Amino acid sequence: MIKRKYEDGGVTDVLAREAEIRIEPVNDKRQRAAFVDLGRAFSDRLEHFVPQIRSEQLELVDPAKNPFFGHARVQLFMAMRAGKPVGRISAHIDELALAMPADQGFGPGTGFFGYFDAEDEDVARALLAAAEAWLAGEGMTRVLGPISLSIWEEPGLLVKGQDHAPMIMMGHHPAHYAAWIEAAGYARAKTLYTYDLDITKPFPPLIQRIVQSGHKNARINVRRVRKKDWDAEVAIILGILNDAWSDNWGFVPFSPAEVAYAGKKLRPIIHEELNMIAEVDGRPVAFMLTFPDINDALAKIRGKLFPFGWFHMLRWLKHPKGAGMRVPLMGVLKELHNSRMASQLAFMMIEEIREQAKTKFASTRGEIGWVLEDNQGMVAIADTIQSQMNREYAIYERKLV
Structure with a gap:
């Protein structure tokens, strides 16, 4: 039974209620298809979500097609309960990100999680624990996420703005995911904004x-x-x-x-x-x-x-x-x-x-973003042209011990 120590010193069973949840690695084409289809099933539940083209989503997790895999190590996981898939997550290490200065957010020892979907909080904790264990086993000391998979693809968890549809290449997530991630010991590392403009x-x-x-x-x-x-x-x-x-x-x-x-x-x-x-x-x-x-x-x-x-x-x-x-x-x-x-x-x-x-x-409308919360130049431009902040994404972090 996998366990993890939390900051308060207590011990929490992250496999949830006597190993009821089983975490399985995703390694082949059939499993990658199931991973993508599970994400699509979760997305279909969300109001305002826009279905994406399945073949494009499959390509993003295919090592033979997405060049991100050329400089990254990636492990996908699915959570199973009573033989049914109930969640998914990716754990990945970007060698280019490891080479960046630590004061720019990434750097040595930083791994990532992404493609996060969970049926409930127990599943969320089990998935996060599995991603963390894999990253720690690869020598990482810190985890950031969700970032799916590259920072240039879909970074961050939507925490404000679920009341309208996302634009091209922007993620759309239920509001309760934030509470589950935070309850697992994560703190916000960075906030990203988008701005709506009446053109x-x-x-x-x-x-x-x-x-x-x-x-x-x-x-x-x-x-x-x-x-x-x-x-x-x-x-x-x-x-x-x-x-x-x-x-x-x-x-x-x-x-x-x-x-x-x-x-x-x-x-x-x-x-x-x-x-x-x-x-x-x-x-x-x-x-x-x-x-x-x-x-x-x-x-x-x-x-x-x-x-x-x-x-x-x-x-x-x-x-x-x-x-x-x-x-x-x-x-x-x-x-x-x-x-x-x-x-x-x-x-x-x-x-x-x-x-x-x-x-x-x-x-009639445009959207600018994402924009880093502390990018003063872009925030000033967005304000000057009288755009309105309409979405907020959070990237979380946690030390691996």
Whole structure:
């Protein structure tokens, strides 16, 4: 019977009531499919959840297809009770994260849990204990989560904002998961925010003046991403990203394989009018990506491409009329951080994207995020353009002893 000591000095039976719960490792293709399907079953219970495409979810946990596995050790687990699956979790170690400075959130000794779903608190504790035991056995001294699997995929647990549907590539979780994780001895390490924006309204006069001033500056050129040169554009964007975010909490650089993978995956949802690169003296120094919210389409086809969902999806991808718009990533080279030009470039890109989304795609709302709680620059931009915080995600941590 597996047991764990908690901070109060007491001993808690984490297998719950005389080994009623059994934790099983997931190691082969059939088991990975069951792992994904269990997560889908949990998600189907949630109000406002949008079903995702199953094949895409299978690919994310497939070592042969997801390049994250090229620099990570991953163990998936499922919880069983009376022969039925009642929960799941991942435990993983990112070698690139281990190489980062400890004062940036990850670093030596840091492992992760993710893909967390549980039928009840007993199951939650058993799953967390299994992930912790595996990580400790691999030499880890600290665990962070939920992060599923990469920090660039779905980081954090939704703790506020369950009253509306998530946008593209954002997690959606029941409110009670937070209490279960905290009861297992976890404390919040970091909070991530998303911000909702009414894009039908013009920005305040101050922002308009800043944008107009930028357009008059001959050194500045804000241009659309060129899809015909997509591979080169991806290299530019991720080069800026790796520089701009390199001092941020939780930063992990993209590997070359991940750059190629991300470029291939993102291309179908890229519309040139919605994605910008800013140049100063002809040199790319900033970017902003905007994704039409594919969840709008997935909700209509219930995440199923066959027999007819693929037709609706192809038509939507070509012209996502009325879709919400999410800005998941933007960056400005570090040399410009804390400068007037950095904010000016950001406002210029946001305004151009807002106008294109409104006029060409008939969009009415956008979402910015996720944004780290202590990213003062981005929080200030979100406040200045009068967006409203609409979702909050928590990343938890616990020492392994």
